[in-house]
Amino acid sequence: MNKNIENIINGRMKDIAMIATRSGFGDGLLLAGKENKRVVALCADLTESIQIEKFKTAFPDRYFEMGVAEQNMASVASGMAAMGKIPFIASYAMFSPGRNWEQIRTTICYNNVPVKVVGAHAGVSVGPDGGTHQALEDIGLMRMLPNMVVVVPCDALEAKKAALEISRTENPSYLRLFREKSPVLTVDEDLFEIGKANIIYETSSTSSLSIEEGKGVRPVLKIGIIACGEMVARSLLCVKGLEDKGIELGILNLHTIKPIDVEKIKYMSSKYKNILTVEEHQVAGGMGSAILECLAENNLLGNVKVKMMGVKNRFGQSGTKEELYEEYEINEKHIFSNVLSMLEII
């Protein structure tokens, strides 16, 4: 367990850096540009917002302002990739891949060219802008496309590593980013590998856990939480309270939704038997659905109980991030109560 995770679990949030994933992405894109001349960046009138300024300043010849034209941007990038470039295209997730899905499908994925789609300001956490600007369907839209890789970093540092890693592959890729600052829970030394999910926390075997109840001993209650994006940090905030109730838990940071890490899903399901999925996205078609598909395909559904947390068949609305996480029941309070109800403690 790294220092940051220890601090979050113990509620020492003042020791935790709060940085937006888009900021980490900006640093990662700059590194990718330094490492590989093939990397170019295209932006649809949101260069500063999505933190492409650093790349633009360092490599003005490899930066292209597309105006507010996401459909054109996707296909222009496809043409550039056909000429050997590795284009990153950036806009808000609602518009790219929201508006330009068909262009991404036909000109990027069908051609199987290495365009990197960067969808910023995803989820309800974009806040006051309201429902029109809160992409809650983008993971589903992207993971359904053949050839597409889907990455949802849990923090700014992971976003930086993810930007660099996706620039090193020849696959079409989707990188999902968020507007608001969020806790940095990973550290430089943490390995980030596309398709390899990280178990970031497990209750250590020495720390409990059979609680005597009257005469008998209650069997150990276990829960495996699988999350992506800021929901990983929110899950960590529940650790202490759940362990205090005698619950043994593991948390998997599923930063790559596709290709999904089958081995880690198998591990989590066989060890914990109860799986809670948490995402800032529609539950229909998102990360939780991908996990369920994985469990079903590997004939594991009979052995586990699964509960999915996320936005349920609703659009977003204006509010602060905290108000909206509460309204859509995806904050630490709801993670906590969902675990308890799953384990039939309440």
Added chain:
Amino acid sequence: MIEESEIKYLENKANDIRISIIEMLQIAGSGHTAGPLGMADVFTTLYGKALKHDPKKPFWEERDRLVLSNGHICPVLYSTMAHFGYFEVKELKTLRKFKSRLQGHPHREFLPMLETSSGPLGSGLSQAVGMCLADRIQTPPSPPLIKGGNSSQKFFYCLMSDGELNEGQNWEAIMLAGKKQLGNLICIVDRNNIQIDGFTENIMPLEPLDKKFEAFNFHVEDINGNNISEIYSAIQKCKAVFNKPSVIIARTIPGRGIKEFERDFHWHGKAPNNEEAEMAIKELRNLGGKIESDHN
């Protein structure tokens, strides 16, 4: 300029390409007829004269790029490529068949020598613009952009339909091409005035099309798209324009070469049956009664 003998050669080639189009559509039993026949002269002029390319080296880095945006007219692309040596003419008979490299709409994963896949209308021009922009990073523009000048200079052609201009994405790409002054981008619009539901000016009026392109900083050539000499001369003029992109509005006759098909929008999206194909091929083989073909 282009020699009279060369025009004759290309006209005959275009006729062979049309015959193959009819044969492949007849065997496929579905597909588009009018557009491919109408554009056979443009494709022949490109592959037979204007393009810098080498059928024996389809991935040659210095080749000009030709993006077909309206993928549904791919029978003319496939037929032209076969007749200029990219693959054997007999492969054309696999059009639209299971496992064929010649998919119903072009797919580069099946036939990697294509520059792109297409079918959904409106995205080809964006891709050609992207290719052009990427190329500029290595090869900054230097006038004059004409053959014999800078030998590494590539030209980027986008072939598109008129009905396709209904798609908004085209105008996004046109704005960008104009902004970037892409002198080595040449669009060729198949101005045949038909689309699936009828005549373009009834469905969604495009005129004045030349003025629209000019307003977006394009150089415009307006020509008879079934006249090889005019097509070649327009391409040469466009190549000489170095500070803005060009468009050739190629006025073609849909179904060109077969009187019964010409100008009839019902032939947009259907293939000839056996009887119709036999009639069409006969008409093409004697060039409407003008000459006897040696094709037999």
